[in-house]
Amino acid sequence: MLQAEEGDTVLVKKGVYKEANIKINKSIALIGEDMPVIDGEAKGEIITIGADNVMLDGFKIINVGVSYTTDYAAVRVVNSTGFVIQNLELQKLFFGIYLQKSNDGKVLNNKVRGEAVTEFNSGNAIHLWYCKNVEVIGNDVQKVRDGIYLEFSDNIKITNNISKNNVRYGLHFMFSNNNYVINNVFETNGAGIALMFSKFMEVENNVIKKNWGTASYGLLLKEVNDVNMINNLFIENTVGITVEGSNRLVYSNNDFTSNGYAIRVKGACYDNQIINNNFLYNSFDISYNGRINDNKFDNNYWSNYTGYDLDKNGIGDVPYRPVKLFSYIVNRTPETIILLRSLFIDIIDFSEKVSPVFTPDDLMDNNPRMKLIQHDRN
Amino acid sequence: MLKILKYSFYDLMRSRWSYVYFLFYLLLGIVLLFLNNDLSKAVITLMNVIIILVPLIGTIFGVMYYYNSREFTELLLAQPVKRSSIFLGQYFGVATSLTMSLIIGLGMPFVFYGIFNSSAIWDFSLLLITGAFLTFIFTALAFVIALSNENRIKGFGYAILLWLFMAVIYDGLFLMSLLYFEDYPLDKFSLVATMLNPVDLSRVLILLKLDISALLGYTGAVFQKFFGTSFGLILSFVMLVFWVVVPTFFIWRIAKRKDF
Numbered sequence: 001m002l003q004a005e006e007g008d009t010v011l012v013k014k015g016v017y018k019e020a021n022i023k024i025n026k027s028i029a030l031i032g033e034d035m036p037v038i039d040g041e042a043k044g045e046i047i048t049i050g051a052d053n054v055m056l057d058g059f060k061i062i063n064v065g066v067s068y069t070t071d072y073a074a075v076r077v078v079n080s081t082g083f084v085i086q087n088l089e090l091q092k093l094f095f096g097i098y099l100q101k102s103n104d105g106k107v108l109n110n111k112v113r114g115e116a117v118t119e120f121n122s123g124n125a126i127h128l129w130y131c132k133n134v135e136v137i138g139n140d141v142q143k144v145r146d147g148i149y150l151e152f153s154d155n156i157k158i159t160n161n162i163s164k165n166n167v168r169y170g171l172h173f174m175f176s177n178n179n180y181v182i183n184n185v186f187e188t189n190g191a192g193i194a195l196m197f198s199k200f201m202e203v204e205n206n207v208i209k210k211n212w213g214t215a216s217y218g219l220l221l222k223e224v225n226d227v228n229m230i231n232n233l234f235i236e237n238t239v240g241i242t243v244e245g246s247n248r249l250v251y252s253n254n255d256f257t258s259n260g261y262a263i264r265v266k267g268a269c270y271d272n273q274i275i276n277n278n279f280l281y282n283s284f285d286i287s288y289n290g291r292i293n294d295n296k297f298d299n300n301y302w303s304n305y306t307g308y309d310l311d312k313n314g315i316g317d318v319p320y321r322p323v324k325l326f327s328y329i330v331n332r333t334p335e336t337i338i339l340l341r342s343l344f345i346d347i348i349d350f351s352e353k354v355s356p357v358f359t360p361d362d363l364m365d366n367n368p369r370m371k372l373i374q375h376d377r378n
Numbered sequence: 379m380l381k382i383l384k385y386s387f388y389d390l391m392r393s394r395w396s397y398v399y400f401l402f403y404l405l406l407g408i409v410l411l412f413l414n415n416d417l418s419k420a421v422i423t424l425m426n427v428i429i430i431l432v433p434l435i436g437t438i439f440g441v442m443y444y445y446n447s448r449e450f451t452e453l454l455l456a457q458p459v460k461r462s463s464i465f466l467g468q469y470f471g472v473a474t475s476l477t478m479s480l481i482i483g484l485g486m487p488f489v490f491y492g493i494f495n496s497s498a499i500w501d502f503s504l505l506l507i508t509g510a511f512l513t514f515i516f517t518a519l520a521f522v523i524a525l526s527n528e529n530r531i532k533g534f535g536y537a538i539l540l541w542l543f544m545a546v547i548y549d550g551l552f553l554m555s556l557l558y559f560e561d562y563p564l565d566k567f568s569l570v571a572t573m574l575n576p577v578d579l580s581r582v583l584i585l586l587k588l589d590i591s592a593l594l595g596y597t598g599a600v601f602q603k604f605f606g607t608s609f610g611l612i613l614s615f616v617m618l619v620f621w622v623v624v625p626t627f628f629i630w631r632i633a634k635r636k637d638f
Contacts (some may be wrong), residue, residue, distance in 0.1 A: 180631065214599055313553040329557070336556050338572060343430050343580060344549035 012036050012059070015271045020065075022047045022056055032058035033045040035089065037061050040074070042092075047075045053082040060089040066121060073127070074100035077105065086110065095123035096144065103132040107139065114144035124149040124172075125163075128156060136161060143167075147189065149175040159183050168196040169220075170208075173201070181206060191217040192237065209235035218259065221246045229254060231375060239264050240282070243272075252276045253375045261287050261327070270294040278373050279303060279322070285341075286363075287327040293360040297322065300367040309370045320368040323359040324354035382454070382464055385470025390443070396479055399435065411491050417498040421505060424484070425584045428509045429577050433516040434541050436476060441537045443472050445530050465633040466519070469626070473517040477510045484509075501587050508580035511618040515576050516541070518625035525632045544577045550616025554576070563626025565600045572601075576621045579614055 006027050014034040020043040024030065028051075037060045040046040044065040047056065054077075061074045073095035077083050081163045083105035090096045090112045097107055107126060116122030125141035128134060129151040140162045141147040146156035147163030150156060151174045159182045163170035170186035171193045173179065178200045185207045186192035192208035192218075195201065201224070208218040218237035221227070231253045240259040243249070244266040255278045256262035262282040263274070272295040279285045280303045299315075307318035325347050329339045339345050352359060390396050406427065447468065455465050455598045484506065493499055520537050527533035552571050556564055571576045586598070586605050604610040 104496045119464065127528075177583065329553070333556055333560040335560075335568050336553055337598065338568050338582065339549055339553055339578075340579070341426060342549045347546065 020044055020046055024049045024056075025051050027051050027053040029055035029057070030054070030059075032060075035060050037062065040065065042066070044070075045072045047078060049075065049077045049080055052080050054080065055084040056086070058086065058087045058313055059307075060091070061093075062091045063092075064093040064095070066094045068121070069097050071098065071123060071127075073123070076100065077102045084108070089113075090125070093123065093125075093144070095127055096125040096141070098127045099129065099131050101130045103134070105131075105133075105208065106135045106137070108135070109138040110140070112139070112141040112144060114142065114224065116144050119145055122130070122167060127272070128153040128176075131156065135159075141166070142367075146170075146172040147186075148172070150174065150179065152176060154178050156180070159180075161185070162187075164188055166190065170211075171377045172196075173198045175202075180204075185209075186211070186218075188212070190215070191220050193218075194220040194222075194223045195224045195227065196220070197224070199227070201227040203227060203229045205231045207233045207235070208237065208240075209233070210284060211237045213238060217242045221249070224249070228252075233257070234259055234262070242266065243269055245269065247271050249273070249277070253373070254278070255375065256280065256285075257283055258282065260284065263287070265289070265295075270345060272296070273298075275299055276373060278375075280372075284324060284327045286322040287331060288323045288360065288363060289328070289331040291360050293363040295363075297363070297365040299367050300365050301370060301371065301373050302365065305368050305370075307368065314369040314370050316370055319364040319366045321353060321356060321359065323363055324349045325358055328359050381541050382459070382467030383470045383474075386447075386468045388476055389469060390475040391478075395439065396475055399439075399476065400479040400483045403480055404486060407484045408409070411487055417488070417491065417493065417496045417502075420488075421501045421584075422588060424505060425581070425588075428505060428512070429581045429584075430545055432480065432509050432512045433545060433577060436473075436513045436516030437520045437537045437541045438534075439476060440469075440472055440517040441524045441533055442466070444521055444524035444561055445533065461633050461636075462630045464628050466626070469518060469521050469629055472521075473514045476513045476517065480513060483508050485488035492591070501584070504587055505584055508583060508618070511622065512576060512580060515618070515621045515625070516544075518622060518629060521634065522625050522628045524638060525629060544575060548575050549578065568602060569601065573614065573617050576618060579617060583614060 006046050009029040009031060009158045012032045014038045014040055018039045018041055022163050022294040035058055038046060040063045042063045042065045042181045046061055047063060047260050053126050065072045066072050074090045074093050074336045075085060076098040078100050080102045081104045083102060085097055086108040088110045093114055096112045097199060100341040106269050112125040114122060114125065121299045122145040124138060124146040125144040126136060126148045128150045129152065133155045135157045136148060138160045139328060142164045144166055145168045147166045147170045148158060153176045156179045158180065161184045164187045166189040168190045170189040174197060176198045180201045183205045188210045192211045211218050216238045218234045218239065219241045221241065221243040226248045228250045234254065234256045236258045238260045240256045240262045245268040247270045249272045252275045260283045261284045264287045267290055274295065274297045278301045285302060285304060302322060306317060307316040326349050410423055414420045451464060488502060492586050493502055521542055523536045524533045527536060582601060583605065584603055605614060
């Protein structure tokens with residue numbers, strides 16, 4: 001490999017190569033035939049790419065060193081552009097694919113199987129730091145800390161990935177703007193997607209399910225602005241979406257099914273629109289604190305709606321109030337949750353529904369639908 | 379005592395009410411399973427029914443049975459039988475037959491549906507056990523009320539009030555005190571307050587076994603830590619047994635002294 005010139009292709013035959021700290025400093029394509037294994041023997045980093053237009057294809061990389069001071073990765077890309085990293089299989093790793101100040105690349109169809117148990121001694125499968133215009137497509141990451149992690153990275157396309165059983169988040173954004181998250185599956189993670197301090201995102205057609213536990217979320221939004229969440233499925237999460245300090249978000253055409261809370265609004269959220277969603281069999285549809293409401297709820301289907309439709313136009317004649325008094329009380333004094341499903345709670349919920357006293361009285365859906373919305377998901 | 383228990387039991391088994399009660403549960407179980415097609419969801423719905431209806435029926439039935447069989451009781455009292463065995467026999471007869479109706483009525487549809495092959499079997503057994511406990515507790519309380527009130531109307535009134543207190547008002551007071559003292563750490567208080575009311579205790583015991591316990595968040599974690607250990611579980615069952623034993627003791631004491 002040392003003899004390779006710029007632009008060469010290096011084919012690697014099947015076998016087990018016990019090597020660590022491989023440095024690629026030329027624009028070459030390194031292609032493995034029949035998945036050769038590179039065993040790093042836990043010595044530290046395995047492959048470092050420091051040149052533009054490098055392609056890495058078809059390797060099984062195992063045994064990355066674990067360190068508490070250095071983020072060792074199976075593949076690290078430093079200050080490079082035009083890289084393609086595809087069809088890798090990573091096992092026994094610390095960090096998986098670590099992109100650092102690298103732009104215009106692709107990370108395709110990689111398979112990562114970690115063995116993470118705790119947050120502090122595990123790394124992220126795909127980690128982007130100060131990157132731009134990268135496509136992350138068709139990867140399958142399981143059992144690591146964060147499935148996909150982005151920090152200070154803009155214009156990233158994340159599509160068709162599967163992120164499962166991760167200790168912390170399926171997908172984690174920090175200070176990253178203008179990104180697309182489309183057609184991904186996030187299942188049984190600590191939290192499905194965590195969006196923090198980011199803006200201008202598109203989150204579409206994702207399936208976020210079974211993120212279930214006392215501190216689990218489907219989608220965590222903290223200090224994010226101008227995000228569109230369209231056509232996503234939230235199924236059986238403890239909290240479908242928990243949102244704090246976020247403005248100008250659009251939630252439309254989503255399905256919230258069998259979650260503990262569908263949307264939990266923690267405050268300082270203004271000018272959000274919740275339109276055309278299905279809320280099905282959630283313990284609490286919306287949880288809200290504070291009495292000011294500047295968010296718009298319209299044209300949703302609520303399975304808990306009990307109103308009628310006399311003029312048969314498919315829109316209920318009585319507005320629906322999605323905030324139960326009990327969820328309001330629980331927000332104020334969390335200990336009261338222990339009265340969940342008690343007869344007394346049902347009675348006060350009912351009386352609050354009839355005449356709202358504590359919950360914001362303008363927080364309601366004026367046009368609740370009578371029938372389930374059939375979303376077109378293609 | 380056993381003879382009277384046997385007599386009361388057979389008498390009730392032949393009575394219409396036991397059948398109605400039995401059929402009600404049978405129907406409930408079947409309808410729930412047909413509508414839900416999901417055993418663990420059916421268990422949640424059943425929980426609501428059990429913690430509200432079982433105490434109510436236990437109370438009403440206990441009071442009713444005592445007042446209705448009064449003449450027969452007076453006849454028995456004229457015989458050389460121990461007083462305590464008459465009343466305790468009647469009490470256990472009523473409570474056992476109610477429990478039987480509950481367990482068989484609910485058990486049958488679930489058994490046919492295949493509860494034995496399902497992971498919900500433990501939740502379901504816990505549900506039936508707490509249901510049985512609640513029946514015994516509230517029938518005993520009903521007997522105490524009936525024994526200490528000659529006036530039927532008054533007796534019924536107190537019995538309903540007792541149920542209302544346990545099922546609704548207690549939770550209201552509980553909630554109010556939680557809200558009022560929200561600045562203080564409330565974990566211990568809410569644990570104790572839950573332990574003191576058999577209805578709440580059953581509800582929490584069942585809730586913690588179900589999936590929705592994750593909803594309980596931090597408070598739930600405290601409870602889980604307590605009830606999850608064998609100590610907590612044993613303590614809560616001791617509490618339930620205590621709730622059976624104390625009213626039973628009162629039945630025994632009042633029956634001994636009562637002037638007919």
